[in-house]
Amino acid sequence: MVAQPLHCVDNGELGSVVETEKEKSPKGKVEPVVSSQRRTSARIQATRQRAEKEELVRKRVELLDESEEEGSNKRTSVYSRRRVNVENVSDVVEERKESEDFVPSEVVKPAGEVVKANFGGQNGVVCGGGGASEKSVFARVKETLRLFNKHYLHFVQEEEKRCRKKRVDKKSSRSSKSKKGNAIKADAKKKAKRPDLKAITQMIDSNAVMYPEKRIGDLPGINVGHQFYSRAEMVAVGFHSHWLNGIDYMGMSYRKEYGNYTLPLAVAIVLSGMYEDDLDNADDVIYTGQGGHDLTGNKRQVRDQVMERGNLALKVQFVYGRVPQSISEIRGLVCEDISAGQEDVPIPATNLVDDPPVPPTGFTYCKALQIAKNVKIPTNASGCNCKEACVDPQTCACAKLNGFDFPYVRMSRQVGRLIEAKAIVFECGPNCGCGSNCVNRTSQGGLKFRFEVFRSPKKGWAVRSWDFIPSGAPICEYVGVLKRTEDLDSISENNYIFEIDCLQTMRGIDGRERRLGEVSVPTINNTEGSEDQKLESVPEFCIDAGSTGNIARFINHSCEPNLFVQCVLSAHHDLKLARVMLFAADNIPPLQELTYDYGYALDSVTGPDGKIQQMECYCGAADCRRRLF
Numbered sequence: 365m366v367a368q369p370l371h372c373v374d375n376g377e378l379g380s381v382v383e384t385e386k387e388k389s390p391k392g393k394v395e396p397v398v399s400s401q402r403r404t405s406a407r408i409q410a411t412r413q414r415a416e417k418e419e420l421v422r423k424r425v426e427l428l429d430e431s432e433e434e435g436s437n438k439r440t441s442v443y444s445r446r447r448v449n450v451e452n453v454s455d456v457v458e459e460r461k462e463s464e465d466f467v468p469s470e471v472v473k474p475a476g477e478v479v480k481a482n483f484g485g486q487n488g489v490v491c492g493g494g495g496a497s498e499k500s501v502f503a504r505v506k507e508t509l510r511l512f513n514k515h516y517l518h519f520v521q522e523e524e525k526r527c528r529k530k531r532v533d534k535k536s537s538r539s540s541k542s543k544k545g546n547a548i549k550a551d552a553k554k555k556a557k558r559p560d561l562k563a564i565t566q567m568i569d570s571n572a573v574m575y576p577e578k579r580i581g582d583l584p585g586i587n588v589g590h591q592f593y594s595r596a597e598m599v600a601v602g603f604h605s606h607w608l609n610g611i612d613y614m615g616m617s618y619r620k621e622y623g624n625y626t627l628p629l630a631v632a633i634v635l636s637g638m639y640e641d642d643l644d645n646a647d648d649v650i651y652t653g654q655g656g657h658d659l660t661g662n663k664r665q666v667r668d669q670v671m672e673r674g675n676l677a678l679k680v681q682f683v684y685g686r687v688p689q690s691i692s693e694i695r696g697l698v699c700e701d702i703s704a705g706q707e708d709v710p711i712p713a714t715n716l717v718d719d720p721p722v723p724p725t726g727f728t729y730c731k732a733l734q735i736a737k738n739v740k741i742p743t744n745a746s747g748c749n750c751k752e753a754c755v756d757p758q759t760c761a762c763a764k765l766n767g768f769d770f771p772y773v774r775m776s777r778q779v780g781r782l783i784e785a786k787a788i789v790f791e792c793g794p795n796c797g798c799g800s801n802c803v804n805r806t807s808q809g810g811l812k813f814r815f816e817v818f819r820s821p822k823k824g825w826a827v828r829s830w831d832f833i834p835s836g837a838p839i840c841e842y843v844g845v846l847k848r849t850e851d852l853d854s855i856s857e858n859n860y861i862f863e864i865d866c867l868q869t870m871r872g873i874d875g876r877e878r879r880l881g882e883v884s885v886p887t888i889n890n891t892e893g894s895e896d897q898k899l900e901s902v903p904e905f906c907i908d909a910g911s912t913g914n915i916a917r918f919i920n921h922s923c924e925p926n927l928f929v930q931c932v933l934s935a936h937h938d939l940k941l942a943r944v945m946l947f948a949a950d951n952i953p954p955l956q957e958l959t960y961d962y963g964y965a966l967d968s969v970t971g972p973d974g975k976i977q978q979m980e981c982y983c984g985a986a987d988c989r990r991r992l993f
């Protein structure tokens with residue numbers, strides 16, 4: 365038996381890269397590890413008509429594919445020009461390091477500063493020195509997927525608008541028998557364009573596919589256990605080069621470079637959930653080969669798969685952990701719910717590190733922000749006049765503030781996915797006409813996933829999710845006591861302070877990376893070195909989760925994080941008192957630790973004695989900067 369690694373497997377919507385091997389028959393031919401012997405004779409004798417139907421469906425799908433490409437070609441420049449720092453922070457580091465006048469950014473140190481300098485800065489202040497000069501392949505895979513998902517969410521938004529328009533047009537065409545009515549009907553008949561396919565095209569057109577050439581063996585940056593959210597993501601990275609076919613293979617045209625191999629040779633295999641004998645129970649995957657099923661989606665075989673073209677089969681093993689199905693299955697449980705019933709979904713804490721295992725202590729869980737006595741919250745903004753849920757960005761006053769568009773696309777009934785990181789997000793508030801189901805209230809609905817607080821060997825407590833989290837999904841708000849920065853205790857150490865530096869980030873103060881994007885923000889005086897600016901270089905307010913806080917206080921730092929910080933305004937419109945939200949930057953598989961970039965500048969933190977403090981970083985990222993501060 366010759367073992368050769370392939371890369372494989374998608375179970376439709378969510379899949380995993382797994383270690384694979386294919387077996388050779390004595391003749392050296394590649395044969396399935398799992399045979400398709402269970403095919404019944406009835407199926408073998410499936411009628412010619414059904415086979416023809418399959419062919420017809422395939423042709424239609426291919427046509428759709430082609431038309432998608434035409435459609436999305438036109439939009440290349442629209443999105444590729446945008447730079448959003450959440451996915452480009454490392455580019456910026458490199459660019460800045462190369463520039464002669466780049467001085468590692470510093471966070472202002474107020475007198476008697478404790479450990480708090482720009483912790484959790486909105487944009488991850490760029491730190492100089494210490495980092496690897498080459499971006500790791502893992503970081504590049506992440507960036508490629510982030511770019512793909514950004515395109516995807518934009519196209520989803522475009523599609524939402526198209527559907528909305530279609531509904532409106534349909535209504536008006538019913539009441540109109542005029543030429544215009546007919547034109548609207550014709551327009552409505554136009555094919556829907558799949559956002560994922562458009563996003564793939566966008567990636568291909570802009571040469572953004574990370575591995576555009578097929579290759580044998582594993583792809584650097586994609587480890588065993590990596591999970592893809594969709595087939596399209598696999599194409600965007602170059603893991604599997606077709607969004608529909610189950611098997612991606614090198615045919616005879618690869619004879620020149622791969623003459624030593626027996627061709628055709630499969631390079632990646634995905635499960636589509638369309639074959640009745642395929643099995644995906646997470647630990648084991650059985651793949652029965654491509655072809656022979658009914659493309660109408662009813663999971664029925666119409667004939668046996670044939671051992672031809674890329675029909676190679678494989679045996680797979682998954683290596684990631686298992687999500688507990690009930691409380692009794694949780695290993696190392698030390699607390700059933702750290703929120704003590706405050707959150708809709710309980711948050712268990714586990715400890716497999718300490719002996720004896722102890723639960724997290726020294727804080728009081730609090731779901732909502734507490735306001736210090738000397739902080740005055742501004743009066744509520746006027747809001748929009750929409751009814752039930754905001755749908756039309758042209759008429760909604762809140763959408764207008766976000767650049768005449770909603771920042772979210774719908775993920776479920778009440779929750780949205782943030783399309784991209786923005787300088788600020790304006791959500792609907794108490795004076796808006798819409799209700800709680802409005803997608804423009806995404807950050808206000810509490811926790812949406814099953815989180816666990818767990819003890820890590822080197823970083824103290826940490827957070828992970830039992831559910832898969834799609835990129836752009838809301839994680840949680842950073843909750844604690846909203847205080848004046850000047851009121852912080854300068855003697856005792858406090859690792860749980862989050863400065864609200866939305867304004868400073870918008871101004872790019874102290875090396876903070878500005879976020880672009882159309883938002884309507886209160887006038888900001890940008891004159892370099894102005895008194896006004898100097899005064900406001902220190903965030904006036906912060907959130908102290910030292911003794912009171914929610915799950916956010918347990919989320920650790922990473923130099924390659926999977927979350928990002930987003931300032932949100934909902935009730936009032938004062939940037940200095942913006943709410944601090946964490947969103948998923950990537951599609952996050954279950955049990956992966958949740959992290960964001962704390963954004964400290966190196967040597968920016970001083971202790972009560974005025975001496976610079978240092979903290980080693982244990983994030984474990986390939987491009988780790990080695991120090992938190």
Ligand SMILES: C[S@@+](CC[C@H](N)C(=O)[O-])C[C@H]1O[C@@H](n2cnc3c(N)ncnc32)[C@H](O)[C@@H]1O
Pocket residue numbers: 822823824825826859860917918919920921922980981982983992
């Ligand atoms: C907001 S708390 C995070 C939760 C914390 N681990 C706990 O046990 O409560 C921030 C502190 O966690 C630790 N921490 C977070 N990320 C870390 C990292 N990448 N490396 C080392 N320590 C980290 C540091 O002690 C830091 O001051």
